[in-house]
Amino acid sequence: MKTIRSFLPVLALFALSAFAVKVGDQAPDFTGTDSHGQMHKLSDYRGKFVVLEWHNNGCPFTKKHYESGNMQKLQQEWTGKGVIWLTVISSSPGSQGYVTADQENEYLQKMHAVPTAALLDPKGDIGHLYGAKTTPHMFVLNPQGQIIYNGAIDDKATTDPSDVNGANNYVSKALQEAMSGRAVAVATTRPYGCSVKYAD
Amino acid sequence: MEFRTRSLQMIAPMLLLCIAPAAPQSSKSQHAHISLIAAPSDHSGTQWIGLRFQLDPGWHIYWTNPGDSGEPPKITWHLPSGFQAGDLQFPAPHRIADHGLTDYGYESEAVLLSKLTVPAGETSNKPEIAADIRYLVCREVCIPAKDHVSLNLREQNAGNASQLQAAQARLPQSLPRGVHARAIAGVQAFLLSVGPTPQLGQITDFIPSDAQVIDNSAKPQITKSGVATQVRLKKSEQLDHPVGELNGLLITNGQSYNVVVPVTATKSSRKPSSPKHN
Numbered sequence: 391m392k393t394i395r396s397f398l399p400v401l402a403l404f405a406l407s408a409f410a411v412k413v414g415d416q417a418p419d420f421t422g423t424d425s426h427g428q429m430h431k432l433s434d435y436r437g438k439f440v441v442l443e444w445h446n447n448g449c450p451f452t453k454k455h456y457e458s459g460n461m462q463k464l465q466q467e468w469t470g471k472g473v474i475w476l477t478v479i480s481s482s483p484g485s486q487g488y489v490t491a492d493q494e495n496e497y498l499q500k501m502h503a504v505p506t507a508a509l510l511d512p513k514g515d516i517g518h519l520y521g522a523k524t525t526p527h528m529f530v531l532n533p534q535g536q537i538i539y540n541g542a543i544d545d546k547a548t549t550d551p552s553d554v555n556g557a558n559n560y561v562s563k564a565l566q567e568a569m570s571g572r573a574v575a576v577a578t579t580r581p582y583g584c585s586v587k588y589a590d
Numbered sequence: 591m592e593f594r595t596r597s598l599q600m601i602a603p604m605l606l607l608c609i610a611p612a613a614p615q616s617s618k619s620q621h622a623h624i625s626l627i628a629a630p631s632d633h634s635g636t637q638w639i640g641l642r643f644q645l646d647p648g649w650h651i652y653w654t655n656p657g658d659s660g661e662p663p664k665i666t667w668h669l670p671s672g673f674q675a676g677d678l679q680f681p682a683p684h685r686i687a688d689h690g691l692t693d694y695g696y697e698s699e700a701v702l703l704s705k706l707t708v709p710a711g712e713t714s715n716k717p718e719i720a721a722d723i724r725y726l727v728c729r730e731v732c733i734p735a736k737d738h739v740s741l742n743l744r745e746q747n748a749g750n751a752s753q754l755q756a757a758q759a760r761l762p763q764s765l766p767r768g769v770h771a772r773a774i775a776g777v778q779a780f781l782l783s784v785g786p787t788p789q790l791g792q793i794t795d796f797i798p799s800d801a802q803v804i805d806n807s808a809k810p811q812i813t814k815s816g817v818a819t820q821v822r823l824k825k826s827e828q829l830d831h832p833v834g835e836l837n838g839l840l841i842t843n844g845q846s847y848n849v850v851v852p853v854t855a856t857k858s859s860r861k862p863s864s865p866k867h868n
Contacts (some may be wrong), residue, residue: 392759397866412826450726450734486731514818523691524659547801549726549734580802584732585659585689 410521413540413577414449417531418519422478422509425494430476432506435531439565440474443505444517444586447524450542450549451583455526456501458551461543465504468565477505480517482589487525488512513586525585530564530574539564541579610863621649621727626702626719626741635708640701641645641665641678641721641739645673649729650695657800657806658691660732662663663702663725668740670717673710677704681760682839682846683797690711692806694797701757717743717829753796762846766790770835779825780782780804780836782851793819795841805837 411418417440421431434438446452455461465475479494480489483569489497494508511517520529530539544557564574606738631637643651643663652660667675680702683694706719720740726732766789767770773782787793793812800803808824823836836851 402788412827415715448731450732462682549732550724578830580826583659584728585691587730588689590688 391547400554411519411529411537413537413539413574415534415537417529418538420510420519422476422516423549424507424509425489425491425492425498425506428507430509431529433535434495436472436535438472438474439468439533439568440476440530440531441468441561441565442520442531443475443477443521444522444525444527445508446481446584446587447476447489448486449525449584452487452525453551454549454551455543455554456503458554460554462503462527464559464561468562469504469506470524471565473565473570475505477508477510478513478516478522479508480511480522481587482514483512484583485587485589487587510542512589514586517586517588522581522586524581525586526537526583527581527586530561530568532568538568538574541580542581544581547551547580547582596857597865620733621646621729621768622651622725622737624723624733624737624739626721626739627721627750628689628706628741628743628746628751629754630744630748631708635710636759637706637708638703639675639741640750640754640757642753643696643700643702643725645696645698645700645727647698647776649698649727650693651700651725651727652693652695653679653680653797655797655801656677657693657695659688660693660695660728661726664724664726665702665704666722667704668720668722670719671705671726673717673719674707675719676705676707679705679761681757681839682762685795685797690807694806700761701753703757705762715765719737719743723792725808728769734805740766759844765840765847765849770841771840771849773851773853775825775833775855780823780833781839782821782823783818784821784840785816787814788817790819790847791842791844794840795822796821796823797839797841798823799839801837801838802826803833804838849852 408554420431421429470477479489481486491510498508517568526543526544529537534539539560543561544559546553546557560576560579567574626635626640627642638841656662656663661693669675672766681700683696686693686695718740723737726734744787769790771782771784773780782796790804796810801824805826811822813820832855833851838849840847840849
């Protein structure tokens with residue numbers, strides 16, 4: 391019992407800091423199951439740009455980008471240019487944002503969301519692997535599998551949908567710059583949103 | 591089991607709400623009761639007004655730097671012609687743990703202050719001030735909320751004066767004359783030195799005003815050396831540029847101080863800018 395008690399805080403520490411990935415790092419590989427039951431292995435997408443989007447459908451910061459249509463627009467635009475867009479849901483069962491596969495498919499349809507896939511990560515494995523802190527929290531990977539952007543979706547850290555217009559979208563900027571062979575000017579920012587509702 | 595306990599705790603305040611009569615001049619919206627308070631003017635042309643948040647148990651709102659998640663309240667004033675409201679002033683916040691993240695905000699109650707400028711010769715019988723407030727209130731989950739509050743400056747409650755005074759006393763102050771703060775930047779952390787500290791009392795915390803500079807979840811390491819106190823602040827993982835000054839609140843047992851601390855870089859901290867990738 392004593393061992394377990396002293397071990398738990400150590401695990402929590404690892405979850406938040408040691409595994410957090412940095413821009414320039416090789417993105418850690420994972421295999422995730424999407425809402426249609428299909429498996430996705432990140433390294434299979436080598437050769438393509440990949441966006442990882444942490445998601446919680448009840449979080450007001452996430453809702454800002456879905457109810458305004460902003461996230462769907464980004465998904466449409468970038469998957470149209472060959473980018474793999476993986477929405478990741480790391481809410482634990484019983485917490486806000488947790489969805490079953492059916493619920494997620496219903497949500498995707500209702501919201502006209504078009505990610506390449508929505509990965510269900512109820513144990514938080516992928517979330518902890520990347521040190522995902524908030525919903526949304528965005529990562530952009532280049533075709534070599536390196537992280538080229540880690541942080542907020544844009545520079546307006548609010549829940550107000552009217553702030554989407556005129557915001558500087560860091561994900562689009564990173565993709566535009568990297569695709570035209572330039573360095574990503576703003577590669578790391580503070581992600582804003584709700585805390586990811588990991589299992590305690 | 592834990593989940594059930596939480597649900598019960600959330601239901602209890604709702605039941606209370608059903609039987610409590612609505613208070614005049616203020617409104618109750620999702621987990622926070624907001625009211626405007628003012629004290630009789632001293633005819634100097636300015637007076638303090640307070641925006642008082644009374645929060646349901648476990649719920650919190652945010653400081654200007656919300657920390658790892660959240661959003662500070664925003665206010666839009668509606669004032670009679672000639673009146674002016676100064677910037678909202680926030681008392682020192684508390685650290686709030688949130689699923690492994692650390693936020694800065696207020697639980698149970700907070701009074702935000704603004705200095706109201708009243709035009710000379712103001713004679714209206716009903717000078718009504720009003721405000722629209724947008725805020726995020728969180729517990730396990732976050733709820734964006736809006737509220738409209740108003741107050742007739744002629745109808746003041748004498749009890750407000752003491753509440754406003756208490757709120758002013760909780761605002762961060764300037765460091766006393768003769769007390770200085772400076773910092774050096776290492777590779778992993780900033781080392782903040784404050785001294786002499788005997789007249790400040792025990793330093794217990796440093797809360798950054800800027801996001802993305804300090805790691806919010808790493809509690810400052812505080813050590814005394816002689817009459818000075820050193821505070822080690824772990825850098826944020828997102829900090830990717832040199833910092834010229836540290837802005838924030840130095841918290842002591844009983845007071846808080848606004849500080850702008852010049853930062854000197856040590857040689858080892860001046861590493862070349864991070865490599866670019868495409």
